[in-house]
Amino acid sequence: DVIEADGQVLLPGFVDLHTHLREPGREDTETIESGSAAAALGGYTAVFAMANTSPVADSVVITDHVWRRGQEVGLVDVHPVGAVTVGLAGKQLAEMATMAAGVGAVKMFSDDGHCVADPLIMRRALEYSSSLGVLIAQHAEEPRLTVGAVAHEGPTAARLGLAGWPRAAEESIVARDALLARDAGARVHICHASTAGTVELVKWARGQGIAITAEVTPHHLLLDDSRLETYDGVNRVNPPLREASDVAALRKGLAEGILDCVATDHAPHAEQDKCCEFSAARPGMLGLETALAIVVQTMVTPGLLDWRGVARVMSERPAEIVGLTDQGRPIAVGEPANLTLVDPDHEWTVRAPELASLSHNSPFDAMTFGAKVTATLLRGRVTVRGGKVQS
Ligand code: NCD
Numbered sequence: 028d029v030i031e032a033d034g035q036v037l038l039p040g041f042v043d044l045h046t047h048l049r050e051p052g053r054e055d056t057e058t059i060e061s062g063s064a065a066a067a068l069g070g071y072t073a074v075f076a077m078a079n080t081s082p083v084a085d086s087v088v089i090t091d092h093v094w095r096r097g098q099e100v101g102l103v104d105v106h107p108v109g110a111v112t113v114g115l116a117g118k119q120l121a122e123m124a125t126m127a128a129g130v131g132a133v134k135m136f137s138d139d140g141h142c143v144a145d146p147l148i149m150r151r152a153l154e155y156s157s158s159l160g161v162l163i164a165q166h167a168e169e170p171r172l173t174v175g176a177v178a179h180e181g182p183t184a185a186r187l188g189l190a191g192w193p194r195a196a197e198e199s200i201v202a203r204d205a206l207l208a209r210d211a212g213a214r215v216h217i218c219h220a221s222t223a224g225t226v227e228l229v230k231w232a233r234g235q236g237i238a239i240t241a242e243v244t245p246h247h248l249l250l251d252d253s254r255l256e257t258y259d260g261v262n263r264v265n266p267p268l269r270e271a272s273d274v275a276a277l278r279k280g281l282a283e284g285i286l287d288c289v290a291t292d293h294a295p296h297a298e299q300d301k302c303c304e305f306s307a308a309r310p311g312m313l314g315l316e317t318a319l320a321i322v323v324q325t326m327v328t329p330g331l332l333d334w335r336g337v338a339r340v341m342s343e344r345p346a347e348i349v350g351l352t353d354q355g356r357p358i359a360v361g362e363p364a365n366l367t368l369v370d371p372d373h374e375w376t377v378r379a380p381e382l383a384s385l386s387h388n389s390p391f392d393a394m395t396f397g398a399k400v401t402a403t404l405l406r407g408r409v410t411v412r413g414g415k416v417q418s
Pocket residue numbers: 047079139140141166263264265266292294295309310311312
């Protein structure tokens with residue numbers, strides 16, 4: 028079997044710490060199978076499936092199902108993320124030890140979609156996590172700052188009258204959890220960092236020796252609040268699209284290694300849940316199939332990252348953060364072939380209806396990019412060739 032690699036770039040298979048597959052519960056919008064195809068097409072060999080399914084992934088029954096189903100599909104390792112609490116934003120810690128000891132061997136816990144808002148629960152979760160050797164990932168949003176008519180940050184959103192999620196909601200939790208992690212002697216991971224202030228706080232915390240890591244999404248690296256002018260629900264996401272100055276700070280933070288990695292926050296939603304009034308549209312955007320192209324456009328093309336840096340933020344760092352030993356490794360003799368081949372000069376236009384995802388809520392629809400994943404290998408098996416899934 029020959030894979031054409033002339034002029035292409037070989038990278039370790041990508042690892043996404045933040046993917047929403049909607050199984051169980053909303054299989055009309057994404058399944059483990061359809062999400063795995065989207066992931067493989069995006070160059071991923073491992074994804075972490077967030078816990079906000081229905082039922083919530085707060086027990087080993089669900090987390091083991093997610094892992095097993097992913098292995099059955101066989102396109103990408105689907106690592107289950109367990110819920111920190113029983114139910115999202117619950118009042119009681121979930122049985123993390125049981126989920127960590129399951130077949131799915133849960134390595135990361137989060138209430139993503141909801142903040143672990145109660146500081147005592149977060150503190151206990153951090154203590155518990157460090158004794159178990161797992162990671163707590165925080166969706167940083169102080170809920171008491173996001174209710175009511177608080178404007179999105181920035182003059183555009185304020186003028187448009189859009190309710191949303193101010194910077195302080197994110198940054199106050201980042202600061203709080205950095206301090207809680209310090210006191211618990213634990214590690215904490217910040218989901219979807221979106222503000223210049225979050226970058227500063229992560230930098231400060233790390234300077235204090237606090238074990239904090241953070242991810243940034245492709246959409247927050249590319250899009251700013253000028254997109255909100257159209258009131259199109261496709262642009263509604265948590266955290267919201269911020270100002271151009273935040274976008275610049277996120278790019279710089281990723282280039283400097285303050286932000287550790289890129290994570291998609293791939294969030295499929297049905298047409299009818301997105302095509303309503305902006306404030307009623309469900310938050311979230313597709314991300315798996317477009318991530319690499321956006322990282323190249325926002326980071327490689329402007330000279331902020333070289334290809335070595337792409338390997339770091341898309342694969343090596345995320346694997347390290349979550350302690351995956353069989354992924355994200357430098358390509359060396361004898362390593363399992365989890366690989367992604369990228370054509371750095373392949374112009375293509377995103378057609379949202381043609382994406383492998385069952386949903387089509389891509390804000391990148393009709394945008395043209397200059398790089399594309401052409402092949403993906405999972406443990407030596409070709410999952411994507413010539414930009415097509417091999418099943
Ligand atoms: C996510 C979803 O749809 O599950 N939505 C989003 O806007 N990012 C939840 C989340 O990541 O907070």
